[in-house]
Amino acid sequence: MTYLFFLGQTSDLCWEELKTVLARFALPEPDRLEERFAALDSEELIDVEQLQHVLGGTYKIAQIHSITPHLEFSEVESTVKNIITELQPKRFALAEHGRDHLPVVEAREIKRQLNNAGTKVSYHETPRTGANAAVLKHNKSLTELHVIQLEQSLLFATTLTWQDPDAWRIRDVEKPMRDRKRGMLSSKVSRMMLNLGIGTHQPQDAIVLDPFCGMGTILIEAVDLGVLSVLGNDASPEAIVSTTKNLAWWSEESSNEFQHSLTVKKSENLEPRDFPTQPTCIVTEPFLGKLTPTPEQIPGVIRGLEKMYKGTVRSFAKLLPEGGRVVMILPAYEGKKGKTITVTKALDEFAAQGFEQLSGPFRGGRPSAVTQREIYVFEKKAPRG
Numbered sequence: 071m072t073y074l075f076f077l078g079q080t081s082d083l084c085w086e087e088l089k090t091v092l093a094r095f096a097l098p099e100p101d102r103l104e105e106r107f108a109a110l111d112s113e114e115l116i117d118v119e120q121l122q123h124v125l126g127g128t129y130k131i132a133q134i135h136s137i138t139p140h141l142e143f144s145e146v147e148s149t150v151k152n153i154i155t156e157l158q159p160k161r162f163a164l165a166e167h168g169r170d171h172l173p174v175v176e177a178r179e180i181k182r183q184l185n186n187a188g189t190k191v192s193y194h195e196t197p198r199t200g201a202n203a204a205v206l207k208h209n210k211s212l213t214e215l216h217v218i219q220l221e222q223s224l225l226f227a228t229t230l231t232w233q234d235p236d237a238w239r240i241r242d243v244e245k246p247m248r249d250r251k252r253g254m255l256s257s258k259v260s261r262m263m264l265n266l267g268i269g270t271h272q273p274q275d276a277i278v279l280d281p282f283c284g285m286g287t288i289l290i291e292a293v294d295l296g297v298l299s300v301l302g303n304d305a306s307p308e309a310i311v312s313t314t315k316n317l318a319w320w321s322e323e324s325s326n327e328f329q330h331s332l333t334v335k336k337s338e339n340l341e342p343r344d345f346p347t348q349p350t351c352i353v354t355e356p357f358l359g360k361l362t363p364t365p366e367q368i369p370g371v372i373r374g375l376e377k378m379y380k381g382t383v384r385s386f387a388k389l390l391p392e393g394g395r396v397v398m399i400l401p402a403y404e405g406k407k408g409k410t411i412t413v414t415k416a417l418d419e420f421a422a423q424g425f426e427q428l429s430g431p432f433r434g435g436r437p438s439a440v441t442q443r444e445i446y447v448f449e450k451k452a453p454r455g
């Protein structure tokens with residue numbers, strides 16, 4: 071069977087997460103199909119529900135029915151009819167992707183022709199890009215068929231699973247302690263960062279540290295992914311009170327069982343003895359400085375952050391074992407002539423402390439933000455010589 075993965079808006083990050091998670095599940099390598107899709111051929115049936123739960127950046131998983139070169143419009147309609155006749159769904163919805171420049175496939179007319187030919191099926195109208203997850207969740211008998219126009223081919227696929235909107239919303243907006251000023255990372259970006267940090271290990275074998283834990287977003291996400299032991303730190307005692315409350319809330323709200331240990335320190339001063347166990351990975355969104363600096367303020371903001379990040383990277387080197395990963399957001403700003411300005415000295419410190427950059431930077435936030443969030447993945451290497 072060939073599976074199709076729908077990648078979210080930060081598509082390079084979503085793709086990197088997908089490759090990592092499929093490798094963790096010992097599945098074959100996927101192929102990226104242009105910007106927003108990936109395909110995977112597998113002889114074994116895949117537990118797509120489980121995969122969907124683990125992935126933060128894939129919003130739907132579908133089954134591909136056919137991949138063809140360019141088709142005439144009437145052939146597209148007849149392929150849709152054939153697939154529906156074969157699948158015999160009670161109700162169908164039709165989504166089209168990459169076809170804004172082409173006439174709409176008239177699903178209502180297809181339904182009428184099918185009914186006339188004796189195939190009983192009803193049609194559920196959705197936006198041209200497809201049904202949202204809430205509609206799919208509440209209409210279990212609905213089969214969503216996708217017509218996907220790629221540069222060289224046309225794909226026909228039906229949805230198998232989708233991201234449960236309620237599960238993500240609860241963790242994003244129902245946490246008892248929230249703080250807009252401190253900034254709260256989305257649970258989906260947190261999840262993708264965690265998957266890159268845990269890599270091909272199993273989540274239950276990972277011990278995740280967030281040294282700038284804020285409200286505890288990353289730690290809650292780690293627990294939902296199946297991590298049994300999380301470590302947190304923040305320079306602000308109030309943040310640690312909030313993380314404690316949010317973790318207690320999540321322990322009540324979910325069936326997850328986990329241990330946690332929290333400290334209040336500047337990240338630059340963290341030592342192995344601050345935690346009861348050694349972290350296997352560090353996943354974090356640090357303090358990013360003033361979020362809307364003027365162009366004149368940027369050099370000063372960068373200097374201040376670089377000093378703090380350099381000290382922090384030195385403590386990461388002491389905290390992690392060989393092979394331990396750091397997944398960290400670093401700020402970047404658009405300079406003159408589209409040049410990116412970033413915290414270069416912090417990146418140099420990672421190399422100086424024996425970390426190799428495995429991947430990134432991946433854009434993790436809104437493209438229009440003044441302070442861009444760039445996600446890097448580093449791994450601690452064995453000392454040379």
Ligand SMILES: C[S@@+](CC[C@H](N)C(=O)[O-])C[C@H]1O[C@@H](n2cnc3c(N)ncnc32)[C@H](O)[C@@H]1O
Nearest residue numbers: 254255282284285287305306336337355356357
């Ligand atoms: C961007 S927030 C993290 C938000 C978090 N990802 C969340 O979603 O709740 C950065 C955090 O770093 C903390 N912080 C600032 N300077 C620090 C330092 N030197 N060491 C440790 N924590 C620090 C702040 O108190 C703040 O909670």
